[in-house]
Amino acid sequence: MYAFNYHRPETLEAASAALAAAADGQVLAGGQTLIPTLKQRLANPSDVIDLGGIAGLGGVRREGDAIVVGAMTRHAEVASSAEVRNAIPALAALADCIGDPQVRNAGTIGGSIANADPAADYPAAVVGLGATVRTGRRTIAGDDFFTGLFETALEEGEIVLSVSFPVPRRAAYAKFPNPASRYAVVGVMVAETASGVRVAVTGAGGHAFRVGAMESALGASFTPEAIRDVAVSPDGLNEDIHASAEYRAHLVGVMARRAVAAAAGG
Amino acid sequence: MAENGIGAAVPRTEDHRFLTGTGDYTDDTNLPHQTYAAFVRSTHPHATFTLDTSAAAAAPGVVAVLTGADFAADGKGSLICGWAVTGKDGEPHKAPPHPVLAADTVRHVGDAMAIVVAESARAARDAAEQVEVDYSPLPAVASMREALADGAPQIHAEAPGNLCYDWEIGDRAATDEAFARAHHVTRLDLVNNRLIPNAMEPRAAIGDYNPASGNYTLRLTSQNPHVHRLVLAAFVQIAPEHKLHVIAPDVGGGFGSKIFIYQEETAVLWAAGRIGRPVKWTADRSESFVADAHGRDHESHVELALDADGRFLGLRVSTLANMGAYLSTFASCVPSYLYGTLMQGQYTTGAIYCEVKAVFTNTTPVDALRGAGRPEATYVVERIVDRAAHETGIDPAELRRRNFIPSDAFPYPTQVALEYDSGNYALALDRALELADYAGFDARRAEAGARGKLRGIGLSAYIEACGIAPSQVVGSLGAGVGLWESGGIRFNPTGNVLVYTGSHSHGQGHETTFAQLVSDYLGVPFENVEVVHGDTEKTPFGMGTYGSRSLAVGGSALVKAMDKVIAKGRKIAAFSLEASEEDVEFSGGDFTVAGTDKRMNIAEVAFSAYVPHNYPLDELEPGLEETGFYDPANFTFPAGTHVCEVEVDPETGVTEIVNWVAVDDFGNVINPMIVEGQVHGGVAHGIGQALLEGCTYDAGGQLLTGSFMDYTMPRADDLPDMTVDTTCTPCPHNPLGVKGCGEAGAIAAPAAVMNAVTHALGTSAIDMPATPQAVWRALGSQSQARA
Ligand SMILES: Cc1cc2nc3c(=O)[nH]c(=O)nc-3n(C[C@H](O)[C@H](O)[C@H](O)COP(=O)(O)OP(=O)(O)OC[C@H]3O[C@@H](n4cnc5c(N)ncnc54)[C@H](O)[C@@H]3O)c2cc1C
DSSP states (O other), X not given: OOOOEEEOXXXXXXXXXXXXXXXXXXXXXXXTTHHHHXXXXXXXXXXXXXXXXXXXXXXXXXXXXXXEEETTOBXXXXXXXXXXXXXXXXXXXXXXXXXXXXXXXXXXXXXXXXXXOTTXXXXXXXXXXXXXXXXXXXXXXXXXHEEETTEESOOTTOOEEEXXXXXXXXXXXXXXXXXXXXXXXXXXXXXEETTEEEEEEESSSSSOEEOHHHHHHHHHOOSGGGGTTOOOOOTTOOOOSSOOHHHHHHHHHHHHHHHHHHHHHO | OOTTSTTOOOOOTTHHHHHTTOOOBGGGOXXXXXXXEEEEEOSXXXXXXXXXXXXXXXXXXXXXXXXXXXXXXXXXXXXXXXXXXXXXXXXXXXXXXXXXXXXXXEOSTTOXXXXXXXXXXXXXXXXXXXXXXXXXXXXXXXXXXXXXXXXXXXXXXXXXXXXEEEEEEEOHHHHHHHHHTOSEEEEEEEEEEEEOOOOSSOOEEEEEEETTTTEEEEEEOOSOHHHXXXXXXXXXXXXXXXXXXXXXXXXXXXXXXXXXXXXXXXXXXXXXXXXXXOEEEEOOHHHHHHHSOBEEEEEEEEEEEEOTTOOEEEEEEEEEEEEESSOOTTGGGTTTTTTGGGTTTTBOOSEEEEEEEEEEOSSOOBOOOTTTTHHHHHHHHHHHHHHHHHHHTOOHHHHHHHHBOOTTSOSEEOTXXXXXXXXXXXXXXXXXXXXXXXXXXXXXHHHHHHTTOEEEEEEEEEEOOBSOOOHHHHHHTTBSSXXXXXXXXXXXXXXXXXXXXXXXXXXXXXXXXXXHHHHHHHTOOGGGEEEEOXXXXXXXXXOOSOTTOIIIIIIHHHHHHHHXXXXXXXXXXXXXXXXXXXGEEXXXXXXXXXXXXXXXXXXXXXXXXXXXXXXXXXXXXXXXXXXXXXXXXXXXXXXXXXXXXXXXXXXXXXXXXXXXXXXXXXXXXXXXXXXXXXXXHHHHXXXXXXXXXXXXXXXXSOBSOOSTXXXXXXXXXXXXXXXXXXXXXXXXXXXXXXXXXXXXXXXXXXXHHHHHHXXXXXXXXXXXXXXXXXXXXXXXXXXXXXX
């Protein structure tokens, strides 16, 4: 780690002020990405602003037809929340398959989506469930939030406050984990929502994306068979030593069918 | 059987400190005035370079920045390879210099160029980043085939064509003749994937120098502290042996990787002498990936000749073995004498020929890793035998049984220079088949098929040469050291015992097993025995722990010492009990006089030995302490059969191991629980190799699997429940009848897994690690081939 100034503000305003004042400030949530990055000396921020001291950023609550998850809510909390498990069991299940117990008890939803790792799980939920991200400045539609590899619509100094997930009729998440990191090689969230079927894929591309052809096929018939012949093109998909673009494209189909089967059966 | 004696499943005494965080690892020690080291490592696989250390030397907290030029100026030597393998041409292998700090050329990513010593670890690392390296990149080569090709980049002037050696064993003409007679020939190309050892505790070292005495002390993560001392004294010439004290305290796993004498500990010790202060270095995990010797990395073409009855007439093996960029401490013997010599397997194969080209590449050096050569040999033999079974339509178990060396054929001289001492291969096979319900497999396969899964079953009837090793044999084969072991027994006046062993425990449980052995043999309560190891100033010279040798060789040395103790005790008892020595018997801790009720416990004898008020000193020496050195008469030959059953999800390519049976013949067993744990760990290692672990370089020599994000270590949920059982043919040539168990699982498992996977898939066209993608591809190419 390089040296940096550490701040632990108690209000959002103080956090924003510290960020604005810093030459190169970065907020710290669960630290599950930021701390390893710092330890490997891959980042060198002048100031680290820990959000852990700010009251009210964590926790899950029901707001009308949506489940709102505070930015500092740990993955383990989402996985075990009765509210989430009742309303959107797919979201609880997704949170439960992130990393390991240590990671789930430290990592946060705000950190996960702000970081926008292409292999992270939450982006599939944000896009697949048609969520809305609320920041200190505005709200951002889930569909618009992820803009590239580790890129989001967040502006300089913009802090995620919460994510609001409309409760779907039914939904399921199917994940194919990377054997080494256990992040998603491919993860697919399939949801039947008030505004139609959504199919969102994480892991396969630069950022989470929807598969329109699957959505319309499932709109007609919400069965695995309906999408058996919907091929996903490998063009532009991620490639690494664990999975070629072709394999990823293939897995999108398999995981989508498994998610549909789980949602339809559940 | 005594409660804590030989054969008892005594819980490991060392586990309390390991599980409660009170172990004493190298990094736990901090010496007064200690400094910290960081290394400047090459980011290029092959380059010449110049260094500018001025900014680093001026950085805050920096004590010294030392380079290869400084090392050379001090007249120190380079690292060595301790085993000279002689090639087909009668020439010794090419062992180019392995500098402690590269002076002008780096040959792999991670090669150390400078050591920065500072007041804190952070200051050292900060300053290391300020060392300016001006690289002139050279063409690099990571693949063995490319390294051997004409016009390939030359890594060492001393090794033309990047060839370290071209070695052979067996009878080429007889093997050709056997193939000429063959009814059927099975052929297979196999890759034995490169592994990164990843011991839980990273390597660490603290060098210390006392200018007043001129003595050096090195604390480090070593499996063999005396060997470290010997090499650092005799070859690198840091300090003479009697001025160098090496301590290997608790060590958190080694798997071979902590046998070797590396750049870092050498540089740290030397630097401590230069600056007159202790210097500490602890690898971070990223360094471990590039700086710990890797394992395996073979490519082989294998052919098996069978007669019409399925009997093995001949085996022909041609292997390329990757040495990496330099020859590590024992690298040369691994793909030769620990590999080619095992090609007999458990079979009566009539003629065998194995040739191995060892190749330099711009990758991290490769050396022994759990099993070292023997997993590679077992993989060759057991994969080709299985393939032959499928080609000939003979059941794989039956084909093996038909070719087994019969249990009455021992001692059995092999075609490849060994003499197997004992074994009963059919017994282990039959037990394994029964425990695995081999007969019921077809029904399970059908049931799995109904669930859309491909089910396969695979056998591995492995053998290994352990208890390394008879010094005469290894000496005649080029080893620079003897491979005996030492043991010392010291009775204290109050009757408890200190056991000194030259073996080193870094996970094996010696503190328990050796205490059981001594307690049982001498009749001393288990709690009264303390095992001391890992310190060159405490124990007699020892060769250390690797090659499943600790009990077979180190335990036998203790037996020698204990026999001397008993002989001395008999003299003391005879004197004290006023009997003649010949009439004194020893059993269960008591010396008794035949035909009388006179008895003296060994604790009383010990007390007497230290209070010799009335001893006839010209006949009887005081004290009760003896040392034994044991040089084995032969290797030991653990063997057995492992059975693996898998289910493959054809949609994703995911392989799940659904059953595991291990039946091993380790000879006599001292602690069955520790043996079972060693089998579990070894099998986990082998499953890791077969399904998960694949060290990958890109063509230019950059390591792609440089962290746990990409290098897959086996985790608990990757592993099946295992049924572990043993058979026993005692080793006939060591006093304990033991064979060794530490590597067996890693040797047996990869072939068992891959035989099961290929059985499930119906194709052998897949290499380790059989990752989901690899399986998916194999299935895809197969369905294309069918279409
Ligand atoms: C071993 C391991 C395994 C993992 N496995 C998985 C997995 O399987 N699936 C998966 O999805 N993830 C996985 N993760 C990632 C983890 O779950 C976290 O989601 C991730 O590290 C980010 O969350 P965090 O709270 O730790 O954020 P931090 O590491 O604290 O921050 C990450 C980034 O987000 C920024 N940030 C944090 N909070 C906010 C906010 N409220 N507003 C704006 N910016 C913010 C930070 O400045 C930083 O740039 C794994 C991590 C580890 C260490």
